[in-house]
Amino acid sequence: MKPMILGLTLLASTSFAAQVTVDGFGKTCDSALQNAKQLAVEKVTGTFITGSSSTDGKTYDEEIVQYNGGVITSYQVKETIKKDGCHVNLTANVEEKKDNRIVLNSAEFNTDYNEYNKRKKVVNALDNLSSAMYATASNVRVAHKDGYVVVDADITLALQPKWVSDVRSFSTLLNEEGNASNDLYRRSHAGVVGALMQSSPPAAVALAIVGEESPPQTNENMMVCFDGRDCMNVGADFDRMRMVPKMSIVGNNKVVYEHFLFDNNLFEFIPAGTSKKYAVITRKYNQPAFIINTKNTQNMHISFRIDDSIAREIKKLEIYVQ
Numbered sequence: 001m002k003p004m005i006l007g008l009t010l011l012a013s014t015s016f017a018a019q020v021t022v023d024g025f026g027k028t029c030d031s032a033l034q035n036a037k038q039l040a041v042e043k044v045t046g047t048f049i050t051g052s053s054s055t056d057g058k059t060y061d062e063e064i065v066q067y068n069g070g071v072i073t074s075y076q077v078k079e080t081i082k083k084d085g086c087h088v089n090l091t092a093n094v095e096e097k098k099d100n101r102i103v104l105n106s107a108e109f110n111t112d113y114n115e116y117n118k119r120k121k122v123v124n125a126l127d128n129l130s131s132a133m134y135a136t137a138s139n140v141r142v143a144h145k146d147g148y149v150v151v152d153a154d155i156t157l158a159l160q161p162k163w164v165s166d167v168r169s170f171s172t173l174l175n176e177e178g179n180a181s182n183d184l185y186r187r188s189h190a191g192v193v194g195a196l197m198q199s200s201p202p203a204a205v206a207l208a209i210v211g212e213e214s215p216p217q218t219n220e221n222m223m224v225c226f227d228g229r230d231c232m233n234v235g236a237d238f239d240r241m242r243m244v245p246k247m248s249i250v251g252n253n254k255v256v257y258e259h260f261l262f263d264n265n266l267f268e269f270i271p272a273g274t275s276k277k278y279a280v281i282t283r284k285y286n287q288p289a290f291i292i293n294t295k296n297t298q299n300m301h302i303s304f305r306i307d308d309s310i311a312r313e314i315k316k317l318e319i320y321v322q
Helices: 031-043 113-126 161-174 186-198 201-210
Strands: 015-028 046-055 060-067 071-080 086-096 101-103 109-110 131-147 149-158 180-182 221-227 229-233 246-251 254-260 267-270 276-280 281-285 290-294 298-307 317-321
Touching: 015 031, 031 071, 031 086, 046 161, 060 113, 101 180, 113 161, 131 317, 149 161, 161 221, 161 229, 161 317, 246 298, 254 298
Parallel strands: 221 290
Antiparallel strands: 015 086, 046 060, 071 086, 101 109, 131 149, 149 298, 180 281, 221 229, 246 254, 246 317, 267 290, 276 281
């Protein structure tokens, strides 16, 4: 997917403000104040946290990514107590800020890059095929031939439940409904107009004119849709989720088999303005959509050869998706 950073709208952004009182703690009063501010924002808007960790046996590396959709517009410290560190009690006015669109004002426009950067950091943490998908092998069979072995296996691919849950939690925290529509209204409206034509043609014509839907406006803000519906804006692109994932089987640090998933049915990207038919309805996506099919699995049978010189060194085979 090509980066699509900016959207354009003629509407001013909207926000919600609330006043809260919280207690913050820290080793110093500055850290206690920062803790209180963070708690105040979380109390109004909630917080999404994701992270990853790794170790090479000598060092441990951990990256935590956190997002909340609010800012403190003003605050007042009510009490400061210095004992075993510091305790700060403050009252803060917190405003939700969950809109990364450009706001057009005459010939000028402004966009909140800080908000976009916060969202993009979370999306980058989720934008990883290795954490999004997993593969399991069953009915593995090995046949020895002269100079090589033949490996046969049944492979099942699916989405990691935690990854799906993380994407859903983040989009729910943003709480910005995506722009998708279906043809149910159009079809029901056409049915009523058709029925009226039999009894009252003038009324049917009037209803057809009055009840006609305005065409939805498209924009380039990315949204995530679960199972083709429940579309929510995320305002940043999933750039590293390849439309054609590659499955690799590795043994003894050597790739022994690769397969491109051209028939991937676990997720897809579609451009703004695309229509897709689902059972009895046709849904139109008026924004670029990352459609996550949470209920799907993908099954395949694979067969490949490994030279004896390599096979003799292999203790186990591992499956990677990237």
